[in-house]
Amino acid sequence: MPAMTRRVALRAGSALLAMAALLPFASMPVQAEAPQLKTQVPGYYRHALGDFEVTVLHDGQIKLDTKILKNLRAGEMQKLLALQFRDNPTPTAVNAFLVNTGKQLVLVDTGAAKVFGPTLGQVVANLKAAGYDPAQVDAVLLTHLHGDHAGGLLGADGQRVFPKATVYVAQAEANYWLAADAIAKAPEAMKGFFKIAQDATAPYAQAGALKTFTGTTEVLPGFKALPAPGHTPGHTGYLIESKGHRLLVWGDLVHNVAIQLPHPDVTIEFDTDAAVAARTRKALLSWTAKDAGLLVGGMHLPFPGLGHVREEGRGRYSWVPIDFAPWPDAP
Amino acid sequence: MPAMTRRVALRAGSALLAMAALLPFASMPVQAEAPQLKTQVPGYYRHALGDFEVTVLHDGQIKLDTKILKNLRAGEMQKLLALQFRDNPTPTAVNAFLVNTGKQLVLVDTGAAKVFGPTLGQVVANLKAAGYDPAQVDAVLLTHLHGDHAGGLLGADGQRVFPKATVYVAQAEANYWLAADAIAKAPEAMKGFFKIAQDATAPYAQAGALKTFTGTTEVLPGFKALPAPGHTPGHTGYLIESKGHRLLVWGDLVHNVAIQLPHPDVTIEFDTDAAVAARTRKALLSWTAKDAGLLVGGMHLPFPGLGHVREEGRGRYSWVPIDFAPWPDAP
Numbered sequence: 001m002p003a004m005t006r007r008v009a010l011r012a013g014s015a016l017l018a019m020a021a022l023l024p025f026a027s028m029p030v031q032a033e034a035p036q037l038k039t040q041v042p043g044y045y046r047h048a049l050g051d052f053e054v055t056v057l058h059d060g061q062i063k064l065d066t067k068i069l070k071n072l073r074a075g076e077m078q079k080l081l082a083l084q085f086r087d088n089p090t091p092t093a094v095n096a097f098l099v100n101t102g103k104q105l106v107l108v109d110t111g112a113a114k115v116f117g118p119t120l121g122q123v124v125a126n127l128k129a130a131g132y133d134p135a136q137v138d139a140v141l142l143t144h145l146h147g148d149h150a151g152g153l154l155g156a157d158g159q160r161v162f163p164k165a166t167v168y169v170a171q172a173e174a175n176y177w178l179a180a181d182a183i184a185k186a187p188e189a190m191k192g193f194f195k196i197a198q199d200a201t202a203p204y205a206q207a208g209a210l211k212t213f214t215g216t217t218e219v220l221p222g223f224k225a226l227p228a229p230g231h232t233p234g235h236t237g238y239l240i241e242s243k244g245h246r247l248l249v250w251g252d253l254v255h256n257v258a259i260q261l262p263h264p265d266v267t268i269e270f271d272t273d274a275a276v277a278a279r280t281r282k283a284l285l286s287w288t289a290k291d292a293g294l295l296v297g298g299m300h301l302p303f304p305g306l307g308h309v310r311e312e313g314r315g316r317y318s319w320v321p322i323d324f325a326p327w328p329d330a331p
Numbered sequence: 332m333p334a335m336t337r338r339v340a341l342r343a344g345s346a347l348l349a350m351a352a353l354l355p356f357a358s359m360p361v362q363a364e365a366p367q368l369k370t371q372v373p374g375y376y377r378h379a380l381g382d383f384e385v386t387v388l389h390d391g392q393i394k395l396d397t398k399i400l401k402n403l404r405a406g407e408m409q410k411l412l413a414l415q416f417r418d419n420p421t422p423t424a425v426n427a428f429l430v431n432t433g434k435q436l437v438l439v440d441t442g443a444a445k446v447f448g449p450t451l452g453q454v455v456a457n458l459k460a461a462g463y464d465p466a467q468v469d470a471v472l473l474t475h476l477h478g479d480h481a482g483g484l485l486g487a488d489g490q491r492v493f494p495k496a497t498v499y500v501a502q503a504e505a506n507y508w509l510a511a512d513a514i515a516k517a518p519e520a521m522k523g524f525f526k527i528a529q530d531a532t533a534p535y536a537q538a539g540a541l542k543t544f545t546g547t548t549e550v551l552p553g554f555k556a557l558p559a560p561g562h563t564p565g566h567t568g569y570l571i572e573s574k575g576h577r578l579l580v581w582g583d584l585v586h587n588v589a590i591q592l593p594h595p596d597v598t599i600e601f602d603t604d605a606a607v608a609a610r611t612r613k614a615l616l617s618w619t620a621k622d623a624g625l626l627v628g629g630m631h632l633p634f635p636g637l638g639h640v641r642e643e644g645r646g647r648y649s650w651v652p653i654d655f656a657p658w659p660d661a662p
Contacts (some may be wrong), residue, residue, distance in 0.1 A: 006403065020422060026591050031435065032468060033469065034431055034436040036384040036431045036433060037377075037386075037431075037461070037462040037463075038377075038384060038658055038659070039377065039382065039462070039658055040376075040657050040658040041372060041373055041376055041377065041461070042372055042373070042374050042658075043655075043657070044367075044568050045371075046368075046372065046374055047370050053367040053368065053369060055368075058655070060657065061656060061657065066451040082623075083651075084651055085623060085638075085639040085641075085651050085653075086654075091656060093654070093655070100365055100368075102367060104364075105364065105365040119657075130368070130372070131368040132365060132368075136364060136365040139366065166640065232450045245359075274534060277402065292413075292416060302654040303654070303655040304655070307416075308416040310414065310416075320414075320415055320598070321415050321652065322416075323422065323424070323633040324374075324389065324424070324633060324634040324635070325371075325392060325416075325632070326371050326374075326391065326392065326420060326450075327369055327370055327371040328369070
């Protein structure tokens, strides 16, 4: 082994020395030539779906404890997390999906803004980092009216974040969360959830820009709503299709990918009807696993939340994320 | 289902109309309010390792056919790829790892520049996108001297891409590729590989900035070289450690994660000694799988190439990528 030499500050280039002169002395270790940047890459990811351009937007992450999951022993859940080298509580992504069809700019869910705390609320910043502006969004399709999906509709100023957009949500979802007496009737612990849903949609409703739909229907060209109830009454997946390429954005079908794919029976305490939620999850996992050509996108799957479901036998499944790829990745 | 209205160009905001006026008419579909951007997010990813800041840099991807893999039937390889929803040929990442220790900026491998074609060569662009400049790099540690690892040392102008950097490589690697008579002695089909290695390192050698090391040794503070021979004679992994947090950058231990983790016996035709390469792979997979606290980084693992090895029994392993996380992700 040869003698290794170490660089010293005297060898820094003039540009760096100029930069160093602007910094307080105490923060400059003698040998720090290139300060650590301590920033993450912007939280967006582009994927080609036929003629559609999909941009997944990261809203941030929130830690979810297995205490809020039901129907599996804590020790078994811990084992499943360890298999994926994940901690408990599990940092859990919140994603939204922006689709530019070439004719319309469509956002599926909006993130949480600040209704669920400081670790979320990056959808608009990442939409801008990805090269778009909220004012360009033509339509927002909501999977459901929980705060981490609809909260991003409302600006800190009380105005619409997407002033040009028409917002679409299932009629059953609107009936449940937006009824005039919904807050009054809600259990005390749930009143906040109802208020978030109502506040977020109110300025769109006032502007005549909140529309509802029922059943399995093509909400916009290329966007088919598929009822996926249980997590909420009107919880909806969107099957997005262009030139035969298909992406199912399944909303909150899965919150913890390490636990609920091997054990689809595991429900979460936010489910309005846990039994129906589990039945919906099993049906959609079975379908998506049988269709290798179908890409899946999920709001709480690890960012960018795109991948495939693999059948593991005995009603168990696993998640196979797509690989990072340059544009165009999969036309 | 209510009647859905479609947006028309007349509803575009004034800023967009101004932008549209700059575009040739023929390229503007009537309803295209927001042009598709068709760019990918920059190819870097930041990860905190103790006090070190790791930035993985994506050089691009290259398609590798299973024809170049040995010791497993083609049908079995196809099944393993299908399990991961991957195609054959498989788009395969080329990664490099930039580590800012706070005192030194250290790059592990350099990508291919243009020696392996147009789909690679993005390390410098992504290093810049990540906020650094090639002139800031203090040291380059090479895992080996193949073109997609050392090629990025050399600029299109024939000059050093990292003018301040000292380049470190194992003595056995230098002996094999850089000997004065190496090209003359090489088989015809391999001469190009030797020339790439010699061309890439020549300007550093001329400047006295090419250093070699032998055996298991701390090349720089926090960077321990671990001989991992077989793929090439001096193929080296680097164990990077800060504050008890450890990352093993294992170079080319694995080229096809879907096939060589379940079947570590599978070798690749670029191996200079396939039997030794397989033995090294088995030893390192066994070690990394037993040490859940050890993070692994690989040059051909799906970008960002960071994750853990899981033991599946009977000498089989699988790959568990880390989740995308904001900075700081795992201090």
